[in-house]
Amino acid sequence: MSETKHPIQIVSRRTGLSPDVIRAWERRYKAVKPNRGANGRRLYTDNDIKKLMLLQRITRGGRRISDIAKLNLNSLEDLIESDQSATFVQTSLANRPSTGSVMEYFDGSIEAIRDLDASKLISLFKIAHQELGAVFLLEDLFSPLIQHVRDECRIGTLRQTQEKFVVELMKSFLLINSSNTKKQIKNKVLITAPISQNDNLNMLRLCLVCEDSDWMPIYIGSSISADEILFSYEQSKCSLIILVVDPNENSQFLPNELRKIRSLIKDNEILIYGDSIYYYQDVVKETGMSSINNIGELRLALNRAKNLIDFRPIILHAKSENN
Amino acid sequence: MSETKHPIQIVSRRTGLSPDVIRAWERRYKAVKPNRGANGRRLYTDNDIKKLMLLQRITRGGRRISDIAKLNLNSLEDLIESDQSATFVQTSLANRPSTGSVMEYFDGSIEAIRDLDASKLISLFKIAHQELGAVFLLEDLFSPLIQHVRDECRIGTLRQTQEKFVVELMKSFLLINSSNTKKQIKNKVLITAPISQNDNLNMLRLCLVCEDSDWMPIYIGSSISADEILFSYEQSKCSLIILVVDPNENSQFLPNELRKIRSLIKDNEILIYGDSIYYYQDVVKETGMSSINNIGELRLALNRAKNLIDFRPIILHAKSENN
DNA sequence: ATTATCTAGACAAAAAATAGACAGATACCT
DNA sequence: AGGTATCTGTCTATTTTTTGTCTAGATAAT
Numbered sequence: 001m002s003e004t005k006h007p008i009q010i011v012s013r014r015t016g017l018s019p020d021v022i023r024a025w026e027r028r029y030k031a032v033k034p035n036r037g038a039n040g041r042r043l044y045t046d047n048d049i050k051k052l053m054l055l056q057r058i059t060r061g062g063r064r065i066s067d068i069a070k071l072n073l074n075s076l077e078d079l080i081e082s083d084q085s086a087t088f089v090q091t092s093l094a095n096r097p098s099t100g101s102v103m104e105y106f107d108g109s110i111e112a113i114r115d116l117d118a119s120k121l122i123s124l125f126k127i128a129h130q131e132l133g134a135v136f137l138l139e140d141l142f143s144p145l146i147q148h149v150r151d152e153c154r155i156g157t158l159r160q161t162q163e164k165f166v167v168e169l170m171k172s173f174l175l176i177n178s179s180n181t182k183k184q185i186k187n188k189v190l191i192t193a194p195i196s197q198n199d200n201l202n203m204l205r206l207c208l209v210c211e212d213s214d215w216m217p218i219y220i221g222s223s224i225s226a227d228e229i230l231f232s233y234e235q236s237k238c239s240l241i242i243l244v245v246d247p248n249e250n251s252q253f254l255p256n257e258l259r260k261i262r263s264l265i266k267d268n269e270i271l272i273y274g275d276s277i278y279y280y281q282d283v284v285k286e287t288g289m290s291s292i293n294n295i296g297e298l299r300l301a302l303n304r305a306k307n308l309i310d311f312r313p314i315i316l317h318a319k320s321e322n323n
Numbered sequence: 324m325s326e327t328k329h330p331i332q333i334v335s336r337r338t339g340l341s342p343d344v345i346r347a348w349e350r351r352y353k354a355v356k357p358n359r360g361a362n363g364r365r366l367y368t369d370n371d372i373k374k375l376m377l378l379q380r381i382t383r384g385g386r387r388i389s390d391i392a393k394l395n396l397n398s399l400e401d402l403i404e405s406d407q408s409a410t411f412v413q414t415s416l417a418n419r420p421s422t423g424s425v426m427e428y429f430d431g432s433i434e435a436i437r438d439l440d441a442s443k444l445i446s447l448f449k450i451a452h453q454e455l456g457a458v459f460l461l462e463d464l465f466s467p468l469i470q471h472v473r474d475e476c477r478i479g480t481l482r483q484t485q486e487k488f489v490v491e492l493m494k495s496f497l498l499i500n501s502s503n504t505k506k507q508i509k510n511k512v513l514i515t516a517p518i519s520q521n522d523n524l525n526m527l528r529l530c531l532v533c534e535d536s537d538w539m540p541i542y543i544g545s546s547i548s549a550d551e552i553l554f555s556y557e558q559s560k561c562s563l564i565i566l567v568v569d570p571n572e573n574s575q576f577l578p579n580e581l582r583k584i585r586s587l588i589k590d591n592e593i594l595i596y597g598d599s600i601y602y603y604q605d606v607v608k609e610t611g612m613s614s615i616n617n618i619g620e621l622r623l624a625l626n627r628a629k630n631l632i633d634f635r636p637i638i639l640h641a642k643s644e645n646n
Numbered sequence: 647a648t649t650a651t652c653t654a655g656a657c658a659a660a661a662a663a664t665a666g667a668c669a670g671a672t673a674c675c676t
Numbered sequence: 677a678g679g680t681a682t683c684t685g686t687c688t689a690t691t692t693t694t695t696g697t698c699t700a701g702a703t704a705a706t
Contacts, residue, residue: 008662009385010406016622019662020686027664028684037390039693041662059684060535064672066683116541116559122499159558161543161551168544172495176445218439220484221491228484235482236439331651342651343697350653351695362704364651387661389694630686 005035005043015052022052029069031055047073054080102132102140109145113158113166121166125173134178134208142170146201167201174204175219178211187306189215190238192229193222194257199246206242206273209295213302215240226260233265240305241265242298243289245274255283262287269308271301328358328366338375345375352392354378370396377403384616424454425463432468436481436489444489448496457501457531465493469524490524497527498542501534510629512538513561515552516545517580522569529565529596532618536625538563549583556588563628564588565621566612568597578606585610594624 008019015022023042025031032051034042044052054076059065061080068079105128112121129137149166152158189210191203200222207217218236220228222244233241243261245254258280262270270289277284277291284291292298331342338345346365348354355374357365367375377399382388384406391402428451435444452460472489475481512533514526523545530540541559543551545567556564566584568577581603585593593612600607600614607614615621 005390007387007390009387012623013385013617013619016619018623018626018686021684023663024685039662041693064683065685114558116543116555118498118542119539159551159554161547161555164544164547169498172498175441175492175495176499216442219441220439221487224484224487228482231482232439232484235437341697344695346652347696362651364704387694388696626685 005037005045006049008042008044011044011049011052014049015056017052017056025052025055025065025069029066031065031069051076102128105141106145106148109141109166110148113149113162116162116165118165118169121169122173125169126177129173129177134174135212138174138205138208142174146170171200171204174201174208178204178208178217187215187240188218188236188238189240189242189302190218190220190229190233190236191242191244192220192224192232193244193246194229194254194261195223195225196253196257197244197246198222199244202246203244206244206298209298210242210302213299214306215302226257226264229261230264240269240271240302242271242273242292245272245277245280255280258283258287258289262289269305271298273298328360328368329372331365331367334367334372334375337372338379340375340379348375348378348388348392352389354388354392374399381406425451428464429468429471432464432489433471436472436485439485439488441488441492444492445496448492449500452496452500457497458535461497461528461531465497469493494523494527497524497531501527501531510538510563511541511559511561512563512565512625513541513543513552513556513559514565514567515543515547515555516567516569517552517577517584518546518548519576519580520567520569521545522567525569526567529567529621532621533565533625536622537629538625549580549587552584553587556591563592563594563625565594565596565615568595568600568603577603581606581610581612585612592628594621596621 006014008022011017011022012019017025022032026033026042032044032048034044034048037043051073054073055065055068058068058076058080063079068076071079105124108124109121112118112124125137125141128141132140146167149158149163153160153163191206191210193199193203203219203222207219210217218232218238220232224232229241232238243258258272270287271292272280272284272289273292275293277293281291290301292301329337331345334340334345335342340348345355349356349365355367355371357367357371360366374396377396378388378391381391381399381403384403386402386406391399394402428447431447432444435441435447448460448464451464455463469490472481472486476483476486514529514533516522516526526542526545530542533540541555541561543555547555552564555561566581581595593610594615595603595607595612596615600616604614613624615624
């Protein structure tokens with residue numbers, strides 16, 4: 001099958017080696033011996049390419065090309081494997097003394113945000129997370145930080161990009177590091193936002209609170225249509241739904257969307273969380289959802305729901321079986 | 324059946340090749356042998372057009388026309404396939420020793436995605452990350468996984484929510500865990516996408532490659548306006564910019580946006596990365612940016628740029644001081 | 647008359663080859 | 677440590693080949 005011969009350009013692109021290097025390796029170490037076409041141009045086989053790719057990787061790992069150029073494919077693959085496993089041993093996490101207060105994290109974060117230095121910011125977050133735990137990380141560091149960045153943005157000291165940057169990182173950090181709890185959680189809660197809603201950071205905050213209240217949050221992101229919400233709710237066997245609404249977005253469709261959701265999910269409690277849900281009071285009442293204005297109310301509602309479910313654990317998903 | 328014959332003008336329009344080129348390819352390499360009408364004009368069949376389109380794509384991809392002109396349709400399709408897939412899989416080897424465990428991660432991930440179980444998926448990712456390292460995690464697990472999920476989505480076995488779910492988690496995971504290198508990296512590269520572009524996962528993939536080539540990626544997300552890009556570029560003292568473009572999005576504004584960026588950032592090299600930048604060839608050439616088609620090319624460009632910078636380290640940010 | 651197409655040849659940019667040089671690392675040897 | 681030698685990726689200069697484009701003159705179509 002390897003009838004196809006490749007010109008040096010293609011080899012270069014596939015291997016990431018410059019044509020100069022490829023020729024040098026041939027000239028100096030006979031790493032590959034491509035045949036020539038009638039016109040003197042090199043024509044490489046698939047095996048040549050494979051070998052060059054291996055060589056490229058191994059040399060980037062620190063070996064000298066002269067030592068390995070003459071090896072055959074199998075030896076090279078063995079080599080790459082042993083090199084690979086050797087690097088694993090190296091990367092062990094250093095023990096970090098728990099220094100510093102939240103204030104230091106804050107200042108360090110600001111600096112990292114100013115420089116758009118993601119790795120610095122993340123390592124700060126990691127340390128803070130270890131020291132403070134998820135909830136306090138959010139309340140004591142993230143919240144004031146995002147507040148501060150938004151203020152600075154408004155007066156022009158920081159840029160929109162920097163706000164996006166930090167929000168994105170916080171979001172990802174929470175998403176990846178929030179679910180570290182080892183404790184057994186049985187009750188699941190679906191956290192999402194209907195179509196045209198986008199405040200992901202806030203939603204992740206709710207995830208944390210839920211986890212803190214012994215609920216297992218199922219977070220499926222925002223801008224989710226009614227039937228996707230239904231599907232996720234049934235699929236993950238949640239016993240509660242929290243919809244996050246954000247009045248800043250253009251939300252003329254929200255009332256209708258809420259009605260659609262309710263028509264699909266009839267039996268269960270649905271909480272609506274948002275800073276200013278009073279705009280939608282009427283629809284909320286009409287659809288029989290419970291509006292939640294702040295974290296305290298959320299905690300109360302979560303506990304109430306938990307007791308309710310513990311009381312009648314079986315009935316909840318009766319509906320999903322009719323499908 | 325295929326009685327319809329096409330004049331050269333039509334062929335030119337359909338293939339994107341100039342009539343001159345089409346004739347030259349026939350004269351020099353007998354790429355196609357159109358019959359002539361009574362008047363001596365060339366009349367091309369649908370198959371001719373198909374072949375010319377394939378030839379066009381392959382030559383754009385770096386092969387020489389003289390090498391491929393005489394191949395038949397099937398060989399050409401194989402070739403385009405292998406070149407294409409080479410850009411995707413690229414670094415992954417056919418038989419890696421860890422295939423067994425990767426397979427387990429894969430199956431476990433599918434299950435977690437089905438259940439929308441974020442914590443399970445993340446802990447799988449974490450283990451895989453430790454075992455494979457960032458690059459192989461992406462190439463051997465994430466790429467096939469996302470491919471599979473998208474396929475399942477298309478045939479309806481998985482839902483849109485589940486695709487969003489896994490993409491979001493992968494994105495966050497990469498963002499948080501990619502920058503773990505301890506090595507000293509001096510050169511920074513800004514990775515972003517202009518307004519109305521959104522393929523974040525791909526961008527994070529580029530971040531990994533950059534890191535692998537000893538560049539420090541500054542990732543500021545997508546849909547960034549020209550002046551925000553300028554700001555980030557100066558603020559973080561990058562010496563290189565990579566713009567990721569995604570032709571799927573509605574991108575009628577892209578050419579103008581590129582011009583705007585170039586007008587703000589005159590002196591430095593700007594790379595454009597995307598699967599099909601051909602569409603924008605003209606603007607790319609006009610703005611003097613370098614188009615990058617695949618990871619191999621990116622590696623080359625990064626190395627070249629690094630050498631360029633090492634050679635003249637001071638001149639680079641002279642411009643930002645005139646402000 | 648204008649436009650499109652054809653042939654044949656010419657041209658310049660790009661790509662590839664060879665040989666040699668150079669400079670930053672790395673290794674080796676006092 | 678310090679000096680020397682080697683390694684190695686890149687670059688230069690020059691030649692040859694490839695290849696897209698252009699020109700000019702002729703012919704046919706609209």
